[in-house]
Amino acid sequence: MSHTQGRKPRTCFTTYHYLTKFYPHHVMCQTQLSDMVYCCHAGAPHNVDETWAIWVGERPDCSLWGLAYRRGKEFGTLVDCDNSKVNIGMLNAHKAMYEAAEAGDLAAFNAQRTEAIRLFMIVGIQNALKYAQLMDAARARNEPEVVEAEQTEGYAYFRTIEPLVAAADPTAAATIRKVFYPGNPAPANALTTVRTAVQKIYPEYDITSADIGSFGASVPADCLPAAIKANAVTNGASGSSSTSSSGDGAAKGSATVTTARRGAIA
Numbered sequence: 001m002s003h004t005q006g007r008k009p010r011t012c013f014t015t016y017h018y019l020t021k022f023y024p025h026h027v028m029c030q031t032q033l034s035d036m037v038y039c040c041h042a043g044a045p046h047n048v049d050e051t052w053a054i055w056v057g058e059r060p061d062c063s064l065w066g067l068a069y070r071r072g073k074e075f076g077t078l079v080d081c082d083n084s085k086v087n088i089g090m091l092n093a094h095k096a097m098y099e100a101a102e103a104g105d106l107a108a109f110n111a112q113r114t115e116a117i118r119l120f121m122i123v124g125i126q127n128a129l130k131y132a133q134l135m136d137a138a139r140a141r142n143e144p145e146v147v148e149a150e151q152t153e154g155y156a157y158f159r160t161i162e163p164l165v166a167a168a169d170p171t172a173a174a175t176i177r178k179v180f181y182p183g184n185p186a187p188a189n190a191l192t193t194v195r196t197a198v199q200k201i202y203p204e205y206d207i208t209s210a211d212i213g214s215f216g217a218s219v220p221a222d223c224l225p226a227a228i229k230a231n232a233v234t235n236g237a238s239g240s241s242s243t244s245s246s247g248d249g250a251a252k253g254s255a256t257v258t259t260a261r262r263g264a265i266a
Contacts, residue, residue, distance in 0.1 A: 045101040051116075052094045064123070071126040076217025085211075086119045093119065117164070121205045122212060124161030125198050128154060128176060130215050132194040135179075135186050147186050155180035168204035172197040 057063020065087055071077070072084025079085055093116040100109035131154025138146035158165075158180050166173035175197040179190050187193050202208065 045098055048094055048098045048101055055090055055094075068119075068123050071123055071130070072213075073219055073223070074130065074217070075126050075213030075215055076219075077211070077213040078220070078223065081220070081223035086122055089119050090116060118205050118207060121161060121164060121201075122207060124157065124164075125207070125212055126215070127157035128161075128180075128194050128198060129191065129212070130154075131157065132179060132190040133215050135190040139186050139190075148182070151180055151184070151186060152182045155182055164205075165198070165201055168201040169197075172200045 054064065056065045060066045060069070068086040068090070069078075069084045072079075072086060077085050079088055093112045096112040097109055097116070100106075100112060131150050134150040135147050135154065138144075138150055155177075158176055162173055162177060165176065176194050178184055179187060179193055199209075
């Protein structure tokens with residue numbers, strides 16, 4: 001049996017790539033702002049634009065914006081049917097970073113950069129908790145191939161935040177890595193192991209359990225596909241604009257993301 005048998009084919013292979021580029025670009029922003037050789041007007045603002053471009057990506061179903069929305073939907077951390085708390089916070093943080101970079105205000109820039117990294121970590125932690133829970137479910141069904149598939153995907157996501165987890169608590173990082181490392185025996189309760197470890201770093205990144213939510217949380221009734229379609233028909237809108245191409249609600253409509261992308265920073 002294939003590791004991916006019975007799983008929906010992946011249509012986007014670049015989400016992990018976006019994740020691995022987002023944090024390094026923030027480091028570059030900070031470095032250029034504090035380096036007088038580059039000058040704040042020529043360096044950091046440009047890189048803030050780039051980190052925002054990385055976040056929103058090319059399309060809703062294949063971007064960090066879309067990933068944050070899906071996790072918000074799965075963990076009960078949406079603001080409304082179109083937006084997650086993380087995405088709204090990330091947009092506001094990038095606007096503030098851009099303004100601080102133009103003004104050459106390193107203190108203000110760093111404060112907002114810290115907030116952006118906090119939001120980035122929220123999505124990363126949600127990823128870890130989701131795939132640990134899926135590992136447990138597959139193990140309970142006695143489906144070792146699926147356990148291995150969920151473990152591998154969880155590891156790919158965890159690697160994007162592992163350095164930040166390790167910076168706060170090396171032992172916690174090692175514990176989570178052991179759970180997800182491909183080929184390692186799945187623990188009896190992966191979710192409890194990962195949750196216990198990851199909660200140790202919450203204070204370092206000013207994260208609360210409410211920020212993370214709970215995987216499997218109920219989606220508001222008016223955000224369910226049937227309700228969205230009904231609202232579109234009632235309002236005389238095209239039903240096709242209210243669903244994403246990924247089929248899992250990456251965004252209610254690409255217009256929301258496109259609007260945010262255009263002039264969101266400058």
